[in-house]
Amino acid sequence: MRTLRATLLSALGVALVGAVPGAALADPGTPDTIRAAAVTVQEQADVAAYWTPERMREATPLDLLTVEPSEVSADVAKGAPEVVEATDSPVDTTAIPNTGGEWTGGGDVVTTAGRVFFTMDGRNASCSGNAVTSDNGNTVLTAGHCVKYQGSWHTNWVFVPGYHDGQRPYGTWTAASTAATPQWVASEDMNYDVGAAVVNPLNGQNLTDVVGGQGVAFNQPYNLSMYTFGFPAADPYDGEKFIYCSGSTIRDFLLTDDHGMSCDMTGGSSGGPWFVNFDEATGTGQQASVNSFGYVFLPGYMFGPYFGAEAQNLYNEVSAA
Structure with missing residues (x-):
């Protein structure tokens, strides 16, 4: 499998808004897949206060990863429309x-899904996420590049379930920790672009007690x-x-x-x-x-x-x- 790291080295076509070209990736040894975020009461208060309505409005949308034609053979790319129609099961x-x-x-999806906000390389950005059922009641799933990119973990990470038109009907939930698959942490392999966060309880309640949680398959x-x-x-x-x-x-x-x-x-x-x-x-x-x-x-x-x-x-x- 081609990794995103290989893609970045061989083409200019894979990029994220706000990314810093040439930033070093993590060593591909045994990766630390979980990173502590806002743990103390003061850290949680600081992160929550950071996300003013103005900062949320101005947050840069983090791009979907993109792959240029140079990353696949010309023959395969040319034949892509025909291949798309093929299926291997009903x-x-x-x-x-x-x-x-x-x-x-x-x-329920209106309350379990929400916007994700964070700081990446000194710039504020946004993604999406979803609350899922879990033992801790505070788990959010998102993309790997929405928690870490080009060797750096994002900071000021929050989840805003039910976000709409600038409104935060269920509050702003700060991350106690963020995580991603080992393959994403080690080499940012797009095949494993899966991330997660464990958010802190808010007002004495767990996330899924407030907004519900979707099952995972x-x-x-x-x-x-x-x-x-x-x-x-x-x-x-x-x-x-x-x-x-x-x-x-x-x-x-x-x-x-x-x-x-x-x-x-x-x-x-x-x-x-x-x-x-x-x-x-x-x-x-x-x-x-x-x-x-x-x-x-x-x-x-x-x-x-x-x-x-x-x-x-x-x-x-x-x-x-």
Whole structure:
């Protein structure tokens, strides 16, 4: 598998808004996959106070990872449209296709999903995330590049569930720790672009006691009916609306074995949840991926990492923290 580190070294096409070119990546030895964040009462207060409405409005949307045509063979790239249509198992076509509209259906997803804000390389940025069921009641899943990028862990990390139009109806939850898969921490391999945070209790309550939590599914088959959500903030979106895509997914045909979907979401949606068995009436499902990357030569498609053993190990580790 090609790693994101190899991609960065061989092409200019893989980049994130606000990234510093040439920053050193972590040593590919045994990585420290969990980083302490706001632990003390004072640290929590300082981080919460940092995120004023103005800073949230001005936060730069962190891009979805992108792959240039130079990263795949010309023959494969040229044949991509035909390969996209191929499937290796029956397709569940339950979901009504949508490529990037505002979610107006309500349900639990409106409260479990939210915006993620953090400081990266001295600049404020945003992603998306989702509260999931866990032993500690305070676990949020997101993308790996929404907790760490180019060797540096993000700081001032907070989760704002139910964010809309500048409102924070369920408060601002500071991270006690952030984490990512070993493959992402060691070499920023886009195939394992999965991150998580354990947030601190707020006003004496755990996160999922306040907003609920979605189930998590691992080792799922391909070519399913899925829904994906996020808060894209790059044009034509502004980060103030809760956006979703839905429809039949494909298995990535080039660099990874990840899930793909026709979806027009932009930067800021990174880390938003992908659901299987999603019920529009209740807004519930099982999370099986996160918004991660796209191919430059295949506009209108978004891809998310496969939730296999590595993602499951990460979830088990942080949910018990």
